[in-house]
Amino acid sequence: MDLTNLHALSATDAARVIREGVISSEQYVAACLARVRETDARIEAWAFLDPDFALAQARAADQHRLSGQAIGPLHGVPIGIKDIIDTADMPTENGSPLHAGRTPSRDAAVVTLLRAAGAVIMGKTITTEFACGASGKTRNPHDPAYSPGGSSSGSAAAVAAGMVPLALGSQTGGSTVRPASYCGVYGLKPTRGLIPRRGMSRVAQTLDTVGLFARALDDIALLLETCVAYDEGEFESSPRAHAPYRAVAAEEPPIPPTFGFVRTPHWDRVDADAKEAFAEIVERLGARVEEVELAGGIEQAWEWHAVIMESEVAVNLAREWDKGRARLSERLRTRIERGRAHPAARYLEALAQIPRLNNGFSELFEQKYDALLTPAATGVAPAGVASTGDPVFCSLWTMCGLPALSVPLMSGANGLPLGVQLVGPRHGEGRLLRTARWLVDTLRPRA
Amino acid sequence: MDLTNLHALSATDAARVIREGVISSEQYVAACLARVRETDARIEAWAFLDPDFALAQARAADQHRLSGQAIGPLHGVPIGIKDIIDTADMPTENGSPLHAGRTPSRDAAVVTLLRAAGAVIMGKTITTEFACGASGKTRNPHDPAYSPGGSSSGSAAAVAAGMVPLALGSQTGGSTVRPASYCGVYGLKPTRGLIPRRGMSRVAQTLDTVGLFARALDDIALLLETCVAYDEGEFESSPRAHAPYRAVAAEEPPIPPTFGFVRTPHWDRVDADAKEAFAEIVERLGARVEEVELAGGIEQAWEWHAVIMESEVAVNLAREWDKGRARLSERLRTRIERGRAHPAARYLEALAQIPRLNNGFSELFEQKYDALLTPAATGVAPAGVASTGDPVFCSLWTMCGLPALSVPLMSGANGLPLGVQLVGPRHGEGRLLRTARWLVDTLRPRA
Numbered sequence: 094m095d096l097t098n099l100h101a102l103s104a105t106d107a108a109r110v111i112r113e114g115v116i117s118s119e120q121y122v123a124a125c126l127a128r129v130r131e132t133d134a135r136i137e138a139w140a141f142l143d144p145d146f147a148l149a150q151a152r153a154a155d156q157h158r159l160s161g162q163a164i165g166p167l168h169g170v171p172i173g174i175k176d177i178i179d180t181a182d183m184p185t186e187n188g189s190p191l192h193a194g195r196t197p198s199r200d201a202a203v204v205t206l207l208r209a210a211g212a213v214i215m216g217k218t219i220t221t222e223f224a225c226g227a228s229g230k231t232r233n234p235h236d237p238a239y240s241p242g243g244s245s246s247g248s249a250a251a252v253a254a255g256m257v258p259l260a261l262g263s264q265t266g267g268s269t270v271r272p273a274s275y276c277g278v279y280g281l282k283p284t285r286g287l288i289p290r291r292g293m294s295r296v297a298q299t300l301d302t303v304g305l306f307a308r309a310l311d312d313i314a315l316l317l318e319t320c321v322a323y324d325e326g327e328f329e330s331s332p333r334a335h336a337p338y339r340a341v342a343a344e345e346p347p348i349p350p351t352f353g354f355v356r357t358p359h360w361d362r363v364d365a366d367a368k369e370a371f372a373e374i375v376e377r378l379g380a381r382v383e384e385v386e387l388a389g390g391i392e393q394a395w396e397w398h399a400v401i402m403e404s405e406v407a408v409n410l411a412r413e414w415d416k417g418r419a420r421l422s423e424r425l426r427t428r429i430e431r432g433r434a435h436p437a438a439r440y441l442e443a444l445a446q447i448p449r450l451n452n453g454f455s456e457l458f459e460q461k462y463d464a465l466l467t468p469a470a471t472g473v474a475p476a477g478v479a480s481t482g483d484p485v486f487c488s489l490w491t492m493c494g495l496p497a498l499s500v501p502l503m504s505g506a507n508g509l510p511l512g513v514q515l516v517g518p519r520h521g522e523g524r525l526l527r528t529a530r531w532l533v534d535t536l537r538p539r540a
Numbered sequence: 541m542d543l544t545n546l547h548a549l550s551a552t553d554a555a556r557v558i559r560e561g562v563i564s565s566e567q568y569v570a571a572c573l574a575r576v577r578e579t580d581a582r583i584e585a586w587a588f589l590d591p592d593f594a595l596a597q598a599r600a601a602d603q604h605r606l607s608g609q610a611i612g613p614l615h616g617v618p619i620g621i622k623d624i625i626d627t628a629d630m631p632t633e634n635g636s637p638l639h640a641g642r643t644p645s646r647d648a649a650v651v652t653l654l655r656a657a658g659a660v661i662m663g664k665t666i667t668t669e670f671a672c673g674a675s676g677k678t679r680n681p682h683d684p685a686y687s688p689g690g691s692s693s694g695s696a697a698a699v700a701a702g703m704v705p706l707a708l709g710s711q712t713g714g715s716t717v718r719p720a721s722y723c724g725v726y727g728l729k730p731t732r733g734l735i736p737r738r739g740m741s742r743v744a745q746t747l748d749t750v751g752l753f754a755r756a757l758d759d760i761a762l763l764l765e766t767c768v769a770y771d772e773g774e775f776e777s778s779p780r781a782h783a784p785y786r787a788v789a790a791e792e793p794p795i796p797p798t799f800g801f802v803r804t805p806h807w808d809r810v811d812a813d814a815k816e817a818f819a820e821i822v823e824r825l826g827a828r829v830e831e832v833e834l835a836g837g838i839e840q841a842w843e844w845h846a847v848i849m850e851s852e853v854a855v856n857l858a859r860e861w862d863k864g865r866a867r868l869s870e871r872l873r874t875r876i877e878r879g880r881a882h883p884a885a886r887y888l889e890a891l892a893q894i895p896r897l898n899n900g901f902s903e904l905f906e907q908k909y910d911a912l913l914t915p916a917a918t919g920v921a922p923a924g925v926a927s928t929g930d931p932v933f934c935s936l937w938t939m940c941g942l943p944a945l946s947v948p949l950m951s952g953a954n955g956l957p958l959g960v961q962l963v964g965p966r967h968g969e970g971r972l973l974r975t976a977r978w979l980v981d982t983l984r985p986r987a
Contacts, residue, residue, distance in 0.1 A: 325778075326895075328775045331772075404884035407884075408885050408888040408892070411889075432884070433883065433885050435883065435884040436881070436883060436884060437847075437851035437854075437883060438851060438854045438855050438879065439884065440884035440887065441855040442858075445855070
């Protein structure tokens with residue numbers, strides 16, 4: 094086994110060779126930490142990273158395996174955790190000076206699931222302020238003059254740079270799919286309610302979803318299988334049979350999938366490069382894709398999303414607003430001010446659109462398309478780190494709670510990556526991943 | 541069998557003698573209709589009642605039984621349905637001239653369950669305007685100079701007068717427990733989410749609950765067993781094993797139950813008669829009851845309930861407000877205006893109190909009390925029909941989604957009935973009914 098690029102192993106491969114004893118978790122984690130030392134000075138993906146503690150976890154995993162006990166599907170594999178997701182043994186500062194030094198007493202539910210699967214919690218990754226305010230310090234690994242996207246900035250960048258094979262993020266607007274697109278990795282925002290959110294900082298409870306990052310589709314499926322659980326405290330969670338995402342994702346589609354190409358009412362915001370890249374994809378897919386005009390009234394969906402998000406943010410950050418307004422960014426203060434001004438009736442009207450919109454999408458998926466195909470972002474990453482880019486191509490799907498996956502298939506004229514976004518029906522993650530694989534296999538050989 | 545008072549049979553007894561062929565459904569329904577003719581001119585409980593159609597349903601039930609087919613637990617038993625609950629074969633006018641002549645195309649989910657159980661849908665009972673506005677015409681069967689309470693006015697009155705053994709109502713504030721108290725019948729507001737609401741006019745989705753009326757505890761248990769179902773479209777509904785409410789309610793408590801007597805911060809609104817009646821009950825229960833001081837901050841709960849209810853009413857009646865404001869009552873217009881003025885942040889803050897309050901109540905039930913004991917209303921029914929009375933002793937339990945039962949155990953100096961309200965833990969209906977039976981058996985012999 095060639096150990097020179099050990100950090101570049103996928104989580105799936107790493108888990109297998111660790112299980113088989115070909116390498117130790119300590120070797121793999123050490124390789125990832127070496128990669129951090131090598132690259133992170135210019136990327137700054139981490140809010141907290143203690144190499145010794147990561148290695149200690151890896152050694153414990155190795156001893157556990159050698160003792161002959163059963164091991165989980167992520168045994169010895171390191172993962173980065175967005176710094177809005179609580180960890181009992183590391184700080185969780187939510188990207189705000191107001192929460193500096195905050196150390197939760199309990200793991201978030203999803204962290205508990207990861208530990209039970211044997212994962213090594215590598216560290217906490219940079220988030221924008223409360224996942225909805227000012228940018229963090231992280232830069233794009235492909236070119237540090239550009240933004241990695243946000244709010245899951247550090248998670249996307251750390252995975253893209255090879256510092257970890259996996260990371261958790263979150264999405265309330267476009268916080269997973271967009272940074273995945275900018276950083277050239279896979280980013281999955283699953284069906285809302287599928288992964289428990291308990292212990293994740295609440296941005297907007299109607300919208301918040303745990304997001305997953307990886308450099309390989311297999312790894313997304315593996316991570317998803319680990320993170321799915323029922324939480325009876327969650328309004329959109331329900332007990333479900335265990336879904337074999339990895340097996341389904343690995344299957345050949347019984348017939349080649351059909352795609353609905355969605356421009357959305359915001360196509361004019363897409364830059365020329367991205368429009369060209371999409372034209373090429375649509376041309377190459379030929380009869381497998383047709384353009385979908387979303388139903389009338391959809392133009393308002395972005396406004397509804399904003400009303401829901403701002404109203405809930407204003408309440409969820411009320412304590413910070415009351416006690417530390419001066420230490421909130423201007424951007425976040427504006428958002429909270431807008432939220433405080435929305436009438437309850439307007440909020441409730443916006444909320445009532447979600448099932449209405451979903452009825453329309455259910456029909457599309459049942460009758461016509463395996464997935465909707467749409468940009469993950471308006472183009473490649475924006476220059477500088479002041480802005481994490483425009484989430485306009487994500488918020489509709491987030492509002493509807495539909496699974497959305499950024500697939501790193503394209504690039505702009507400057508060589509920066511650009512994702513294709515695939516959107517599937519609620520709880521259709523297995524088929525969505527299978528469809529994504531088909532798309533990659535079909536387009537990549539000639540891309 | 542003495543047929544002179546056939547209408548006075550309980551639903552449980554009627555269902556049994558119909559099943560055994562002692563009487564026919566037609567005889568029983570005819571007796572109930574005779575009672576309607578005799579009493580309803582002064583009570584006016586019905587928004588729609590077609591005696592021929594009720595008899596036709598009864599004859600069909602009799603033929604069905606005679607054909608040897610399986611029959612349901614309510615086979616041939618008539619029930620009144622509050623006129624905000626849709627019926628495919630009768631109008632549903634929601635107590636408003638704006639909906640005059642409205643004929644739904646489908647039965648509400650709970651009506652479907654009743655028909656499947658063999659019930660005869662007797663007719664539609666008077667509701668206040670949209671179950672939250674102006675009073676209807678119904679008067680108290682004990683004395684037509686008094687209100688029957690509301691909003692489920694006709695359901696409570698029809699059951700109390702012996703026109704039907706059972707009726708469905710609803711509760712968003714105090715619309716089942718209060719009229720049950722004023723009319724001297726049992727009224728159960730079950731755990732929110734237990735009975736499907738699909739096809740019931742939406743007043744305030746966070747609060748709306750289907751309510752049950754009967755003159756006997758057995759009948760409440762029988763009706764509850766019929767009406768419980770999972771509805772995956774409902775946020776508080778979950779699939780549950782069938783609960784044998786009748787069997788549990790009929791059991792002797794393993795040890796005598798303990799009650800927590802709750803005055804609430806609104807005890808000063810209780811009239812002198814009711815205070816005296818409660819003092820007597822507390823004295824007679826002796827060591828079986830202790831007074832409970834609700835936790836600090838509870839004073840605000842009534843305001844939170846109002847914010848939630850008004851905000852949601854404003855949205856749910858937005859079409860009526862936009863198109864027919866002049867035909868809404870002044871009372872309802874004021875309510876909607878208040879609702880339109882609430883900020884989303886205030887609404888969301890109120891919503892966030894529900895789980896917080898429930899945590900407190902869960903502890904009380906787990907550690908100390910079989911049921912909380914509290915007034916069902918501030919006193920006996922108010923004079924006149926302009927007001928349906930004060931729901932102040934109901935809204936807290938409605939907001940928390942806890943099961944609440946009015947037990948007809950007391951009366952005022954003028955002889956009008958007055959209920960004791962028992963409140964139990966979520967999904968504790970079986971034990972709550974068993975506790976109620978113990979209370980009735982214990983107090984009635986000397987009352």
